[in-house]
Structures are given as C-alpha cells and as structure tokens.
Amino acid sequence: MELGSSDKTKATFSLADEDHTLANSVRFALNQDPRVTFCGYSIPHPSDARVNIRVQTTGDPAKEVLKDALQDLMGMSQHVRATFDKAVVDFKTSEPVKP
Amino acid sequence: MSRVTASDLPDVPKGQLPQHLELQRTRVLCGSDAPTHTETIQYSGAYASIGVDNSLRLEQFCKKFRVEVIRLTEDDMEFDMIGIDPSIANAFRRILIAELPTMAIEKVLIANNTSVIQDEVLAHRLGLVPIKVDPRLFEFMSENDTPNEKNTIVFKLHVQCKRGGPRITVKTDELKWLPNGGEFPIATLNHTSNPSSRPKTNTFFTHSQDSLPEFSNNPIASVHQDIIIAKLGPGQEIELEAHAVKGIGKTHAKWSSVSTAWYRMLPDVVLLQEVEDEKAEELVKKCPVNVFDIEDIGNGKKRAIVAKPRACTLCRECIRGEGWEKRVALRRVKDHFIFTIESTGALPPDVLFTEAVKILEEKCERVITELS
Numbered sequence: 001m002e003l004g005s006s007d008k009t010k011a012t013f014s015l016a017d018e019d020h021t022l023a024n025s026v027r028f029a030l031n032q033d034p035r036v037t038f039c040g041y042s043i044p045h046p047s048d049a050r051v052n053i054r055v056q057t058t059g060d061p062a063k064e065v066l067k068d069a070l071q072d073l074m075g076m077s078q079h080v081r082a083t084f085d086k087a088v089v090d091f092k093t094s095e096p097v098k099p
Numbered sequence: 100m101s102r103v104t105a106s107d108l109p110d111v112p113k114g115q116l117p118q119h120l121e122l123q124r125t126r127v128l129c130g131s132d133a134p135t136h137t138e139t140i141q142y143s144g145a146y147a148s149i150g151v152d153n154s155l156r157l158e159q160f161c162k163k164f165r166v167e168v169i170r171l172t173e174d175d176m177e178f179d180m181i182g183i184d185p186s187i188a189n190a191f192r193r194i195l196i197a198e199l200p201t202m203a204i205e206k207v208l209i210a211n212n213t214s215v216i217q218d219e220v221l222a223h224r225l226g227l228v229p230i231k232v233d234p235r236l237f238e239f240m241s242e243n244d245t246p247n248e249k250n251t252i253v254f255k256l257h258v259q260c261k262r263g264g265p266r267i268t269v270k271t272d273e274l275k276w277l278p279n280g281g282e283f284p285i286a287t288l289n290h291t292s293n294p295s296s297r298p299k300t301n302t303f304f305t306h307s308q309d310s311l312p313e314f315s316n317n318p319i320a321s322v323h324q325d326i327i328i329a330k331l332g333p334g335q336e337i338e339l340e341a342h343a344v345k346g347i348g349k350t351h352a353k354w355s356s357v358s359t360a361w362y363r364m365l366p367d368v369v370l371l372q373e374v375e376d377e378k379a380e381e382l383v384k385k386c387p388v389n390v391f392d393i394e395d396i397g398n399g400k401k402r403a404i405v406a407k408p409r410a411c412t413l414c415r416e417c418i419r420g421e422g423w424e425k426r427v428a429l430r431r432v433k434d435h436f437i438f439t440i441e442s443t444g445a446l447p448p449d450v451l452f453t454e455a456v457k458i459l460e461e462k463c464e465r466v467i468t469e470l471s
Binding site: 072076090 | 156160161164165171180183187189190193194198449453459460462464467469470471
C-alpha cells in the first residue's frame with residue numbers, strides 16, 4: 001500500500017505482515033542507492049505486524065527506487081547463499097570425515 | 100594563501116578516506132565506559148563533500164563478500180561472514196530463530212492419564228520434544244484442512260506402570276510413530292455402519308506414510324531418545340495420541356528450528372604503544388582468555404604481542420587501571436561477523452542457513468509483486 005501526495009518522488013509504503021527482519025534490510029539497501037535523499041522505517045505498534053517505509057528520492061519515482069532496492073537485496077541474498085554453499089562444500093571436502 | 104582541502108593534501112590517497120575517518124567508518128571503538136562509532140555509515144552520500152563514494156552496490160558487494168567456515172558438525176556450526184552489513188546479518192539471525200518451519204506436536208488426544216502430571220502439562224512437554232524429520236516434506240495445515248498424511252505426523256504413547264512394580268520413567272523412546280494415521284475411533288451415533296470397513300478416526304490418511312522413500316527405513320522419532328516426559332508410580336497409566344504439524348517459531352518457540360543462533364563482530368585488539376618487560380608480563384596475566392603473548396626481542400627484553408584477537412570477549416580487563424587505555428585499543432570490525440548456529444537436530448545447520456536466506460529472498464519477492 002503506497003501513500004504519497006501527487007509528488008511521485010516521496011512516498012510512504014505500508015507493508016503488512018512484516019517486521020524489523022525485512023524492514024531494516026530494505027532500509028540498508030535503500031541507503032546505498034545514491035538516488036535516495038531520505039529513507040527510514042517505523043513500526044506504528046508492536047502488536048500489529050505492520051511496517052511503514054518512507055522513501056524520498058532526487059527525482060525518480062519512489063516506487064521504482066524501492067523496487068530496485070528490493071531487487072538488490074534479493075541479489076545480495078542469492079550471492080550470500082551461493083558463497084555459503086560453496087564454502088561449506090569446500091570445508092567438507094578439505095576436512096577428513098569424522099566417524 | 101590558497102585554501103587546500105584535506106583530501107588534496109599530499110599524504111591522503113585520492114578517492115579514499117583519510118586514515119582516522121576510515122577507522123571511524125570500519126571499526127567500533129570500545130572504550131572503558133561505552134563503545135563509540137557503533138553505527139554503520141550507510142548513507143551513500145556520507146562522504147560526498149570530500150569526494151569519496153560510500154555507496155555499496157551489488158557488484159561491489161559480490162566482490163568483497165566472503166564466507167569462511169570454521170567448524171561444522173551435525174549439530175552446530177561456526178562460520179565467518181565478511182563484508183556484510185549488520186542489518187542483513189540480523190535478518191538472517193531473526194529468520195533462523197523465528198521463521199524457519201519445523202514439525203512439533205500440537206494436538207494431544209488423551210485417552211487415559213492417571214499419572215501425577217496434569218494433562219495440559221503433559222501436552223506442553225510433548226510439544227517441546229524435537230522431532231527428527233525434514234519439515235520440507237510436509238505442508239502447513241490451516242484451520243480448514245483435515246489432518247492427512249501430507250501435513251500431520253501421528254505418534255502414540257501408551258505406558259503403564261504395573262502394580263507392585265517399581266516406578267518407571269517415561270522417556271521419548273516410548274513415543275511410537277504411527278505411519279497409518281490415528282487409531283482412536285471417533286464416536287459416531289450411527290451404529291449400523293459396516294463392521295468390516297475401517298473405523299473412522301481423527302485423521303484421514305489415504306496411504307501410509309512409510310511408503311515414502313525417506314521414511315521407509317528410518318521411522319520418524321524424536322531427536323534424542325532419552326528425554327524424560329513423565330514419571331509413573333505403580334498403577335498409573337498414560338495413553339494418548341499426539342499429532343505433530345508444521346509451524347514457525349513466531350507462533351510458538353517449540354517450532355524454532357535452532358536451539359539458538361547468534362553472531363558477534365570480529366574483535367580487533369591493537370597495541371598503540373610498545374609494551375615491554377614488566378608491563379608486558381602484567382598485560383599477559385590480565386587477560387582471562389590469553390589474547391596477548393610474550394615475544395622475546397633479544398637482550399633479555401620482552402614485548403607483548405596480540406596472539407589471539409579472535410578469542411577476545413570484551414571483558415575490558417586489559418584497559419582497566421591507570422594508563423592502560425593509551426596502550427591497548429579494543430576495537431570491533433564492523434562488517435565481519437562470527438556466526439554460530441546450534442540446530443535442534445531436525446535439519447543440519449548448513450541447510451538451516453541456506454533455508455533462512457531463501458526465506459529472505461521470498462519476502463523480497465512477495466513485496467516486489469505487491470508493489471507491481
């Protein structure tokens with residue numbers, strides 16, 4: 001759900017069923033993007049699983065910037081998974097198998 | 100006199116931060132009262148005024164990121180993740196604890212319980228028993244679903260302590276797996292049902308679970324066979340049927356697939372001045388985990404060196420006392436995490452971490468589709 005005025009460069013996205021796990025990671029990914037002037041997240045009430053993410057950009061529509069940040073985060077996770085799997089396989093082949 | 104900016108001075112490398120700023124950016128300085136510079140400077144334009152690009156895009160991340168496995172056994176593992184931000188490392192930790200699904204006993208149908216353990220306490224204890232089965236082979240069960248072989252595992256517990264015999268301890272090896280589903284018949288009003296047909300039970304298994312290749316030779320059981328469930332005195336009996344379903348740790352901690360998962364930042368212990376002779380001996384004796392060691396530099400003189408910085412627990416003993424803060428600097432590297440995962444036994448820890456990363460990817464994808 002996106003809430004913003006007619007100005008497409010500033011918006012607040014309200015995500016249901018999310019908490020710090022995704023919101024903090026998305027906020028980190030957004031911060032890395034040079035098009036972002038402001039980003040942050042808040043949890044209006046701890047009993048509701050709802051997160052508000054605010055994005056303000058230098059001209060690009062906020063929705064696109066958020067989608068790019070999420071794609072970046074997915075790319076990072078896939079890279080983490082690939083690197084981890086390779087490291088585990090390397091470790092298992094280099095260590096003698098314990099009985 | 101022309102003005103010269105700090106980044107144009109001859110001793111500062113172009114495109115990089117001056118040393119003291121680089122230290123602030125990459126290290127947490129742990130003083131005797133509190134740590135400083137704890138936040139990661141993530142804002143991509145943070146150093147724009149001195150012409151340094153702080154953004155970390157995907158390609159740079161992929162180049163810098165490394166994983167080193169230190170220890171890997173069936174139950175736990177320790178590995179290093181280098182080049183990642185604390186928010187993502189924390190996301191993995193949170194997912195490992197709360198959002199990785201597992202099977203655990205949820206419904207307990209008690210036919211007979213004459214022991215001193217109350218019904219609800221017994222059911223609670225059974226729920227906490229870890230079950231050694233791959234949760235990916237099962238589906239989640241919602242409220243409208245009927246319990247069938249794809250979403251439920253049925254166990255039976257029937258123990259009796261004979262009168263005149265000794266007291267017995269009921270351990271998890273008494274929990275027997277029923278691959279054909281529940282056995283307790285549902286009481287129906289219609290008594291004219293065909294006696295040769297199978298009586299209706301609480302579960303609707305269409306075929307036996309041990310026809311699946313994963314279970315045909317290894318029956319589903321608890322991870323440890325010697326967990327005490329109850330104790331019975333003479334004449335007491337417990338007869339029950341337990342249904343295990345898939346769930347996540349957020350709903351109840353019994354469904355957490357790790358006994359715990361944690362991370363710490365790599366300690367970086369630096370000697371700011373030369374520490375010699377008696378001061379060196381004193382320093383080595385002070386540290387309870389032997390981070391420092393003595394090195395002989397000839398002429399009978401001794402010097403302290405940092406031998407095992409990784410073992411530092413940040414007890415701050417080495418900077419307690421007069422003048423020690425000038426000699427020893429305790430720091431943590433902001434993007435190097437030492438992750439430890441202890442599994443409950445259902446899945447090995449490396450599989451757990453891979454599944455956790457997959458769940459983060461799924462969350463991102465869900466939000467992307469919602470936004471489009």
